[in-house]
Amino acid sequence: MSPSRKRRVAPNQLSARWRSWGGYALFAAALLLLVAFLFFRGPRRQTYGQPWLEFSGEKALAQTQKLVDFGPRPPGSTALKDARAYIKEELEKVGWQVGLQTFSDDTPRGKVTFVNLIARWPNELSRGRLFLLCSHYDTKSFDSIKFVGANDGGSSTGALLEMARVLSLHPQLAAQVELVFFDGEEAFNGFTKTDGLYGSRYFAKQLKKNGAAKRYRGGILWDMIGDRDLTITLAPDSPAQLARDIFTAAEALKARSHFTYATSNTLDDHNALNEISIPTIDLIDFDYPPWHTAGDTMDKLSAESLQTVGAVTAYYLAEMAFR
Numbered sequence: 001m002s003p004s005r006k007r008r009v010a011p012n013q014l015s016a017r018w019r020s021w022g023g024y025a026l027f028a029a030a031l032l033l034l035v036a037f038l039f040f041r042g043p044r045r046q047t048y049g050q051p052w053l054e055f056s057g058e059k060a061l062a063q064t065q066k067l068v069d070f071g072p073r074p075p076g077s078t079a080l081k082d083a084r085a086y087i088k089e090e091l092e093k094v095g096w097q098v099g100l101q102t103f104s105d106d107t108p109r110g111k112v113t114f115v116n117l118i119a120r121w122p123n124e125l126s127r128g129r130l131f132l133l134c135s136h137y138d139t140k141s142f143d144s145i146k147f148v149g150a151n152d153g154g155s156s157t158g159a160l161l162e163m164a165r166v167l168s169l170h171p172q173l174a175a176q177v178e179l180v181f182f183d184g185e186e187a188f189n190g191f192t193k194t195d196g197l198y199g200s201r202y203f204a205k206q207l208k209k210n211g212a213a214k215r216y217r218g219g220i221l222w223d224m225i226g227d228r229d230l231t232i233t234l235a236p237d238s239p240a241q242l243a244r245d246i247f248t249a250a251e252a253l254k255a256r257s258h259f260t261y262a263t264s265n266t267l268d269d270h271n272a273l274n275e276i277s278i279p280t281i282d283l284i285d286f287d288y289p290p291w292h293t294a295g296d297t298m299d300k301l302s303a304e305s306l307q308t309v310g311a312v313t314a315y316y317l318a319e320m321a322f323r
């Protein structure tokens with residue numbers, strides 16, 4: 001056979017060969033596209049389960065009772081020190097690492113030492129931005145009445161301990177959250193630039209000083225969230241996106257009727273955070289007749305109210321906060 005004959009291929013065979021090459025080329029192109037797609041679409045959206053179903057209003061109420069059992073808890077008191085030890089122990093029990101931020105400040109009653117508690121998840125993301133969940137755990141000082149602050153100081157702190165338990169079941173979510181328990185929210189006399197909000201003002205000042213405010217994407221502050229007759233009012237100066245998302249979360253959990261807009265702004269621990277550009281919303285029910293009276297006791301609270309605020313917050317965290 002001559003070489004030329006050997007290479008001679010019948011026309012129909014030639015087209016079959018081209019077809020087969022074409023097939024390979026098509027296959028290779030498709031594979032390349034698939035690889036490119038997988039490479040460029042980035043990481044999948046992280047999901048965090050349904051922590052809002054695990055938040056227990058009953059457990060939050062039981063934690064609130066524990067705090068109230070310490071008695072009045074004004075800054076610098078033994079009762080507050082004991083409450084602080086209890087909070088720390090409860091957090092550590094479910095895996096959080098707790099730091100104490102101790103400082104002293106001038107007050108109308110002289111120098112007072114305050115202690116904020118800051119809890120982080122052990123393998124917290126080193127580069128991710130954290131979301132803050134906050135409550136104040138002190139109660140207002142009164143000389144003439146026994147003020148145990150079941151709702152004011154108690155409810156939000158008890159609920160935050162329950163949230164710590166729920167988040168511990170979702171380590172991926174917990175790793176992006178910081179829990180802060182502020183001391184000295186209450187003013188000794190009345191709120192001024194130098195009386196009241198001691199803990200949050202100091203916390204924010206430290207973040208500003210060490211340039212760490214950028215590490216936080218936002219925050220939610222809870223205050224007085226246990227009233228049986230629950231209406232959480234969002235202040236007009238609330239960060240707009242956060243307010244919209246809270247309403248959406250409430251809607252999703254059929255709790256929308258418990259949330260509305262307030263007509264005026266509230267002076268509370270979220271102010272110091274907003275001032276250093278950490279958008280923080282205050283979930284507060286200020287329509288509470290026993291406010292700052294001896295009547296702020298456990299019988300005014302309900303597990304359902306704590307459940308509502310806890311679940312809406314957990315829903316926001318899992319579904320919206322880290323989009």
Ligand SMILES: [Zn+2]
Pocket residue numbers: 140152186292
């Ligand atoms: Zn108060």
